Amino acid sequence: MAAALATCDMPTVIEGVRTAHGWSQSELAQALAYSQSWVSRVVNGQQTLTVSQVQDLAQRLRVPLHLLRFGGAGSGTAAAPRAASTRKGVKTTRRRDFGKAVAAGTFMATASRQAGEVSAYHGVDETTAPALRSITGGQRRMDANSPARHLLPSAVAHVQLAEQMLGNARGTPFHTELSASASEASGFAAWLNADLGDMGSARMHYRTAVVRARQAGMRLLDVYMLGSLAAFEIDIAEDPELGLGLVKEAEHVLGPSAHPTARAWLACIGALAHAGIGDRVAAARAIRHAEREIVRPDNAEPPWPWVFAFDEAKVAGYRALVGVRLRSPHEARAAFAEAVAPSPRNVKQSALLKVELASTHAEAGDIDEAFRLAQEALTTGVRFDSERVVSRVRSFRKRYRGPRAHCVEDLDNRLSSLVTGIPVSG
Known part of the structure; x- marks a missing residue:
């Protein structure tokens, strides 16, 4: 695995991960979110990968990108996979020695960190998310x-x-x-x-x-x-x-x-x-x-x-x-x-609750209390520039179909003032 990572031998890396998980090739394709036929061609050395495809596969396999080496790659492509004929002869050995290969890969990761190669993380570490x-x-x-x-x-x-x-x-x-x-x-x-x-x-x-x-x-x-x-x-x-x-x-x-x-x-x-x-x-x-x-x-x-x-x-x-x-x-x-x-x-959540409570008082016929609560909520909405609170007060007023008392006119005047920008007189 260490050699595969060092030479960007993605077929070996992919096959090794599949073996470690005990996946079938169909399950591997599902995990990678690629078609089974495409994955089969990659594993058998019949599909050349671009750099972006290598990066995508590495991410899906949770292989740190800084462990991959792109040496020997042509322009815009990753290192060419090994020929299928060469790979067939080493499958048995690779499966038998995969545990050793994983250990080698772990050693590489540790060595990379000690060598300061975590710069590939672009400033991300264990403190970033907190x-x-x-x-x-x-x-x-x-x-x-x-x-x-x-x-x-x-x-x-x-x-x-x-x-x-x-x-x-x-x-x-x-x-x-x-x-x-x-x-x-x-x-x-x-x-x-x-x-x-x-x-x-x-x-x-x-x-x-x-x-x-x-x-x-x-x-x-x-x-x-x-x-x-x-x-x-x-x-x-x-x-x-x-x-x-x-x-x-x-x-x-x-x-x-x-x-x-x-x-x-x-x-x-x-x-x-x-x-x-x-x-x-x-x-x-x-x-x-x-x-x-x-x-x-x-x-x-x-x-x-x-x-x-x-x-x-x-x-x-x-x-x-x-x-x-x-x-x-x-x-x-x-x-x-x-x-x-x-x-x-x-205070903004309190204002929203006041509008809801105002609705219950209005339904019960307690008009003065209903519009007093609506006025208080509107004051909070204007103070904090909360369109949510102001809109809720407007909706309360639209639903009201009761008598036009002084408290109703006062709220109407304030709502009109918000639209026209003309201060309420008196």
């Missing part, structure tokens, strides 16, 4: 009390940095962890774009977050990003059918033996989707499922660092939101009373 995650975590904490437009430029730049580091990590042991870091960075950029009302950019970043989570092989991260995209489609894009489809996909990825918090959270998002469609029975069933999950004894710690513990209060909050969407004001108000109010440090 550093990127730390930046994302700091940005998320700042989001609670900072306008999204202030955070977005740095968040997008951070996504670009994470993607650059991920590209540099191809063929290194750090690629998986950096994929997860890039997923988290894209997920936060999606959240900021959603807050600013940029639906297209939000979807783009959410989809990137899902792709990177799958490349990382982290099922919970994959589910978290899928669920976040589902919540975006349900709650912001107002497309509950699409959101429900994403929830079902996330549940399939999660599997039946996952952490109770993950199952409860997805069930609550599904309940919102059912409520948006108008399916009262399915929404109630999903909420009951979430309530069963949170009381399980193994629901002690959250399964991921991106959410807080999911408990009775959290489910009560979702039950209240379901009540709002199903136009059940008394049930919604009772559920809001059970739910713990969001931390005052997260």
